[in-house]
Amino acid sequence: MQHEVLEQLAAKVAEVEVVSFDVFDTLFVRPLCDPEDLFDVVGKRFDIAEFRSLRRAAQTKAFQTMHANGLKEITLDGIYESFGKLPVDPALPRQTEYDLELALTMPNPELVDWFVQLAGSRRVVITSDMYLPQAFFEDLFAKHGLPKLPLFISSARNATKRDAGELFDIVAVEIGVTPDRILHIGDNELSDIRRAAERGLATFHYVDSRRTRLPARVSTPAASIAYGLPRSFPEKIEPQSFEALGFEIGGPAAFAFLHWIRQSAERDAIDLVLFMSRDGYVLKRIEERGDGGEFPRCEYFRSSRTALTLAATNETNFESRLPFLLSGAEELSPFELLERIGVAPPDDQVMQDIGLGPEVRLSDANIELFRSFLWSWRWEILKTCRIVRAGLHNYLQELGVADGMRIAVVDVGWNGTTQEAFDLALQGLYDIELFGYYLCLTDQPECNRRKKTLRMASLLSSESVGRGKVDQVYMNRVAVELYFSAPHAAVIGYDFDTSGRVHSVEDVGRGNTEGLGATAEAILRGIERYSAYASRVYGSVGVDPVPLEVVKPLLDFARSPSPEVRKLLSTVTNFDAWASSRNRAMRLDEYLN
Structure with a gap:
């Protein structure tokens, strides 16, 4: 949270005796675009296709029953008693919803440290409108090691903030202070601010900018979590930094791509996955952590289109x-x-x-x-080509490549030039079955030509996401490639040391490349943190991270990079070593569409 906002809060706290916190979307957040996306998870768990609409209808009926009985709040039990006929005992989805809420409701990283500090020095209470039972809140605070505080929960008190604000009256009476000596902090303009003010409380309207940036609606829980994860990530990441860029955009892209690679490798019975440098650097790192599930043998392949093309070049x-x-x-x-x-x-x-x-x-x-x-x-160039070819042969031997293997080479994209170069370079060296796995492949003629003779597949294609989205990603491909960079220079060939051992030759680029390594490290750090967190969250709620759903933040980025992202990318110069020159400096934002 911004320093000036904390200062405003501190000034407000200094004027009162008691501080009241709202829970959902204030003190706690869910890594979801919409809280009701959780209902889809419950429905999938029990194979009830229309569970979300059934759950909504049950809640509406529970409100009707509440009014008929002269009550002022619904309960979770009342909602599940209002369901019509279900293919399972309603107690089962009821408990699942409770458990998922407990798993997905996480301390708000913007407020929680300040909250704990405040609770150690001032009187603090919890005030929430919610149908979940009070036991849920006791479990929630205990789970996250937060202070045990007085709880004012609408479902337990038969009073709400939202309707007439009577819950605030109960707070004032039970804690023994006048309403004007209470500060209520919450996100809802009606229930937390207007109703509290009507009851005489001081108020602070908490606005979470991360929530306002979320899509209004997504199609699946997998996409909802992919977008919502940054809200609940418990560790500090500097906003509008390269690490944040890696976390919010590169993270979902790499996590989705890795899961798609695993699925493809299983389908194709791959013996060895070669993560092409530099595109595969972060993929190999997060694969080693186990974030993508069980993989066949994988290696980081220090090679490139340049090295492979040189290895396949001869006099003819x-x-x-x-x-x-x-x-x-x-x-x-x-x-x-x-x-x-x-x-x-x-x-x-x-x-x-x-x-x-x-x-x-x-x-x-x-x-x-x-x-x-x-x-x-050409004769001097061909000397280098022969050395590179010999080096490639030795290097592949070191990697355990053998005739008859099914090998997948992983590249970001875009038209299969690297795979074609590898296929040509392998001729006369190895007889293997070569597959190409890509984040995105275009519909350009050269790509379509290669698809006819090479085994090429991609997560993003015209078939999977539509031609328009593929074109958007391709037009902003240099920025996408930045998410899949590495803290080392581009490999352009191979050579041998005095002992005859092969080593890679790198091109550090031309012009000013200062800071590129640090930029790559920051982005990679953000991606790794996202991947580790996403792996935990998806696993904890039993949601399959469907690659085409998880990758959607990258598609949003490609459609329209924000002014803030463009400004950040403008600080990156000479990222593309192949096209870099001492005669000019190319800013990365100049490549953006």
Whole structure:
């Protein structure tokens, strides 16, 4: 919570003798978009398709019975007594609802520390309108180790805040102070603020900005939890930071992708999963924690499209590789063009003599000169390609790759170029069945061409989410790739040390890349924290984290990155090592649609 809000609260507390706290959406929160999403979990548990609407109808009937009997509040027992015929004993879903409420109701991280400190020095009470029994609140506070305080619960007192505010009168009488000496803190404008003020209490309207950002309605409990988790996360994450970005957007994306990979690997009877660097760095980390369930053997594959393309390049296909070598090279010098594939350039004087000194930059006007230069320098380039191919062979041996294996390579996307390069590089080395698992694949012609000959599958596709959403993700692909980065430079090839052991060669990029490692670490930290927390929460309530539901925060991000996110991303420069140049600085927000 913002410091100025705490100061306002402290000033209000100083003027009263007793502080009253509302419970739901104030002192406690649920990691859900809508509290009624919990009813869908109950319904699924008992295979009752329309349970949510049945539960609503039962609550309405309970209110009717309440009024007919001259009472002022409903109870959980009364709601379940109001159900019509159910395929199970109503006592079973009733207990399940109670247990789920207890599992999902968590201390509000914005208020709980201040609340505990306050309860140790001032008189504090709990005042809540709720049909759950008082025993629930006793269980809730005990579960989270919070102070045992006087409880004023509407279902136990037959009085409410919302209707006439009579529950506030009971509070004042029982604690023995006049209403004006009580401060009530709550989120509901009617029951917590207007009704309390009408009864003479001082009030503080608590507004949770995290709740206002939630979607009004989602289709499944899995999506509801994916969006709602940040509200209840008990640890501190600085708002509008890269760690927060990783937690709120990268976290759901990576968690969903990992579960989809596991399901795909099980379906395809995969022997070995290779998480491609750098895209697979965080996926391997959270897989090692067990956040994705039981996996086949997995390895972090220190490779890239660049390394694999070089490994598959030889004298016969070199000319066809020229478009790749020139791709994304606008404004690069000829020295930078070679640097990004790990090839030493000719002497400076030679480059000056052929009109390609360091001051020359690639453009449409001189692209043929650059092409001719690469062709004339092909034998040096091919030397590097042969070393890279030998290194790849040794590296795959170290990873335990063998003929006949079914291997899945994991990449973020977008058109299958890395998988195609790997498939070509494997020719003459290994006879394996290669699968490609992607976060997102496009409908571009080159991708569709590869799908005809390669085994390619993706979580996000036109078939799964629609062409429009795929296009949105692709247009903001550089920002999406940031969520799947790593705190090391891009791998561009392999070499051998003096003992003959293979090691990867990295491209640190050109221009100012200061802070990229720290940015990646912060995002990864946020993703890992989300994944660990999500794994606990989904497991505790027995909800399957359906990948296409959990990934939805990423789709929202791709549809319309917020001004705050754009501002944060504008501080990241030269993220794309392949296209980076000392001649310019590319801010990441410039890639956003």
